Amino acid sequence: MNQDPEKHPTLEEYSTFFSFSFQDLLKLSQRDRGIYNTLFYNRLDEYNKLVSILRNAKSRGENILITGDAGKGKSSFVYKLIFDQEFLNKENLYCVVVDYREASNKDHCLMKFIDQMQKYFIDIKSPIHSLIENNPDNITKNLHLLQNYILDIDVNLLKKHLLIFLDDFDYIEENLFPFLENFLGFASNSNLTILLSARPQLYTAIDTYDNRFAIYFTRDVQRIKIKSMCAYKLLSKRLATLLVKDESNPFKHVADILLNKRNPYSELMKKYGVKNFEELNKFNLPLKNDFFNFMSQITNGNYREIFDIAHDSILYILDNYNKLETIIEEVDNVKVEKKVLTNEHVLELFCDDDSKFKECYKRVYKIINLHEYRSKNKNSLFYNTLQAIKIFEQTNDDFYNALRKLGHSPENVDKAITILKNKSHRLIIPNKIMPSKNLNDSVIYNTFRTTEKGDYYLTNITTWPEYIERFGHCGRSIKEVI
Amino acid sequence: MRIIHLDILEISYILLYKYNLKRVRINTIFNSLKFKNPSFYKNLSFCQARQCFIELFPIYKNKRKKCRYFKISKKTYNAHIQHHSVNLRPQSDIKEELYDLIKPPRYV
Numbered sequence: 001m002n003q004d005p006e007k008h009p010t011l012e013e014y015s016t017f018f019s020f021s022f023q024d025l026l027k028l029s030q031r032d033r034g035i036y037n038t039l040f041y042n043r044l045d046e047y048n049k050l051v052s053i054l055r056n057a058k059s060r061g062e063n064i065l066i067t068g069d070a071g072k073g074k075s076s077f078v079y080k081l082i083f084d085q086e087f088l089n090k091e092n093l094y095c096v097v098v099d100y101r102e103a104s105n106k107d108h109c110l111m112k113f114i115d116q117m118q119k120y121f122i123d124i125k126s127p128i129h130s131l132i133e134n135n136p137d138n139i140t141k142n143l144h145l146l147q148n149y150i151l152d153i154d155v156n157l158l159k160k161h162l163l164i165f166l167d168d169f170d171y172i173e174e175n176l177f178p179f180l181e182n183f184l185g186f187a188s189n190s191n192l193t194i195l196l197s198a199r200p201q202l203y204t205a206i207d208t209y210d211n212r213f214a215i216y217f218t219r220d221v222q223r224i225k226i227k228s229m230c231a232y233k234l235l236s237k238r239l240a241t242l243l244v245k246d247e248s249n250p251f252k253h254v255a256d257i258l259l260n261k262r263n264p265y266s267e268l269m270k271k272y273g274v275k276n277f278e279e280l281n282k283f284n285l286p287l288k289n290d291f292f293n294f295m296s297q298i299t300n301g302n303y304r305e306i307f308d309i310a311h312d313s314i315l316y317i318l319d320n321y322n323k324l325e326t327i328i329e330e331v332d333n334v335k336v337e338k339k340v341l342t343n344e345h346v347l348e349l350f351c352d353d354d355s356k357f358k359e360c361y362k363r364v365y366k367i368i369n370l371h372e373y374r375s376k377n378k379n380s381l382f383y384n385t386l387q388a389i390k391i392f393e394q395t396n397d398d399f400y401n402a403l404r405k406l407g408h409s410p411e412n413v414d415k416a417i418t419i420l421k422n423k424s425h426r427l428i429i430p431n432k433i434m435p436s437k438n439l440n441d442s443v444i445y446n447t448f449r450t451t452e453k454g455d456y457y458l459t460n461i462t463t464w465p466e467y468i469e470r471f472g473h474c475g476r477s478i479k480e481v482i
Numbered sequence: 483m484r485i486i487h488l489d490i491l492e493i494s495y496i497l498l499y500k501y502n503l504k505r506v507r508i509n510t511i512f513n514s515l516k517f518k519n520p521s522f523y524k525n526l527s528f529c530q531a532r533q534c535f536i537e538l539f540p541i542y543k544n545k546r547k548k549c550r551y552f553k554i555s556k557k558t559y560n561a562h563i564q565h566h567s568v569n570l571r572p573q574s575d576i577k578e579e580l581y582d583l584i585k586p587p588r589y590v
Contacts, residue, residue: 140579144520151524178575189521210571212488 022238022307025076033083041237043077046224050081053222054193055091058161061190065218066197068226071302074197075167077226082165094120094160098183101168106179107136114142121149124159140182147185155191162192170199177209180217187216231306238307373416375407379475384408385416387478405481483566485522486534489515491562492570494538494554496584499573505551508532510584517583538562 029036053064068074081087082095096116103109114134121128128149132138150158164186172179187194196217198206207214328335373381384406392399395417400410408416493514497503512531515523535552536544544552562568 140577147520151521175575177571178577181575181577185519185521188519208569211483211569212485213571214569215485 022310024304025073026079029079029083036079036083039238040076040080041234042229043073043080043226046077046226047080049224050077051087053224054081054093054163057093057163057193061193063187063194063196063216063221065203065221065223066195066226067200067203067223068197069302070170070199071304071306072226072228073303074226078165078167078195078197092160093163094123095163095165096120097165097167099167100171106172106175107139110139110143110182111136114139114146117146120160120162124157126153126157143182143185147189150186150189150191158191164192164194166194166196169196170202176202176205177213180206180213184213184216229303231303234303235306235310373412374475377407377475379406379408381408381412381416382419383474384476384478385413388413389417391478391482402478402481406476406478483562483568484534486515486526486531487538488568488570489518490531490535490538491559491568492576493580493584494559495570495573496576496581498554498556498559500581501584504554506554507551508535511535514580514584518580 025036025039028039050064053062056062066074066078082097087093088095096113098109098113098116100106100109103112111134114131118128118131128146130145130149131142132145134142150162164183166183169176169180183194186192194217198218203218207218375381384403385408388399388403392402400413403413404410490511493511494506497506497510508528508531512526512528515526515531539552539554539558541553541555541558543549563570
């Protein structure tokens with residue numbers, strides 16, 4: 001952010017500002033722990049449950065399982081405990097974090113774990129001397145030595161109860177269970193507690209894989225489910241915090257620049273006399289509950305993605321505020337003007353166009369338009385490529401030959417694959433027909449499909465014939481040329 | 483079916499299908515259990531391991547007092563898996579160290 005008082009903030013600067021505010025909470029809190037405490041929202045019930053479980057952890061020796069969908073905030077939730085030094089000291093707890101994503105590979109992850117365990121033993125003043133050099137060849141031996149050491153050590157010497165937090169194990173694509181087996185010996189030990197965070201997919205995989213894994217990690221454990229929250233409130237908390245004029249606000253210098261300058265955002269706020277973002281709700285501006293609920297729906301309630309979308313949405317609304325449709329509604333017998341974000345705007349938000357908005361920064365989200373990029377024969381490039389991925393499963397000569405018959409050159413196909421595999425391109429919808437007035441919301445809901453990776457685009461569209469009926473045909477099917 | 487039973491079944495699987503053995507000494511089972519999960523089998527006695535083994539393979543000869551080599555069979559193993567609808571991990575996921583440990587001395 002530019003802090004020069006005379007310079008007018010540009011949309012690029014807004015972009016930086018909002019992207020900063022919507023960053024991952026844990027990334028932000030690496031710089032300053034205060035930011036975490038300020039921005040963490042709710043989860044009081046779950047936290048109280050976790051605290052009560054951990055209070056009895058010493059005597060019971062039970063493991064804990066935290067379940068929730070992707071991007072629901074499982075890691076952030078556990079870090080609330082890890083950052084709570086007062087509680088950890090009071091209850092004599094010591095946290096060891098095994099974060100798979102932070103390590104470069106599995107061996108690195110285990111080596112880091114062994115290092116952390118050594119630190120733990122030094123911390124409780126019972127250092128372990130029997131470990132051999134910590135390198136990839138000795139990992140199994142060292143893990144066995146550690147397990148035996150915890151077993152043989154006098155319980156009174158374990159001054160702090162060990163809590164091992166296994167995080168991001170969902171990202172292990174191959175050989176998950178042999179990796180998880182390294183922690184099985186620890187999980188069965190009653191002198192320590194394993195805290196595993198898992199998505200429903202991982203939970204089911206463990207439950208059906210082997211009975212012993214299931215008993216230690218998913219069945220005989222204390223389970224905490226991370227519930228969904230209102231996306232609007234979550235975002236409000238983020239933005240409201242930014243706008244608080246308080247010395248303790250870690251974002252004060254950024255908020256000052258935005259609010260004290262003559263810019264669309266501050267003008268918007270001044271116009272309505274709004275002091276913080278939460279107050280915007282009562283004016284029924286486009287950033288209202290329905291809009292964010294809609295966002296939740298298209299992202300399957302993944303808050304990480306909602307933050308990405310919110311970033312785009314707010315910038316879009318700021319940029320197009322004057323263009324937004326106005327309706328008049330009566331609230332308590334008083335007519336109130338409301339700005340409404342129509343379905344067309346929602347689409348415009350995600351589709352590529354030549355507006356000024358697009359030039360300012362690279363949008364995080366993009367919609368794949370199947371009616372875009374047609375060959376000379378008017379066959380859709382994306383549609384045919386997706387079909388070919390599904391049929392051939394690999395990019396061999398047959399794959400390219402089939403697509404060449406439909407008029408797509410290999411270079412274009414490669415470009416299309418790159419776009420489709422990009423994780424930020426998640427939604428498929430045509431942008432040509434979307435008459436907002438004649439269309440029910442349900443139609444949009446049915447048409448949007450969230451996908452995880454490029455390869456799964458077609459498989460996730462369950463109502464494919466319905467799609468073509470509504471939005472027109474995408475040209476010839478690849479099945480005609482195979 | 484308890485966890486120890488599942489572990490013994492897995493060891494029996496390796497002996498039966500990997501090494502084609504039909505007789506085993508309890509010492510092999512005992513050591514393998516201790517190696518697999520030292521914390522869980524910290525207080526496991528030789529006698530307990532023998533008792534659990536006999537529960538799984540209740541053949542008359544196994545129950546005898548002075549039995550040294552205990553019999554295992556694929557039929558009983560499969561019956562347990564089907565009857566109790568047990569989920570055991572695939573053979574490919576079993577660690578190589580366990581194979582080496584279970585391997586009887588004459589195979590080394």
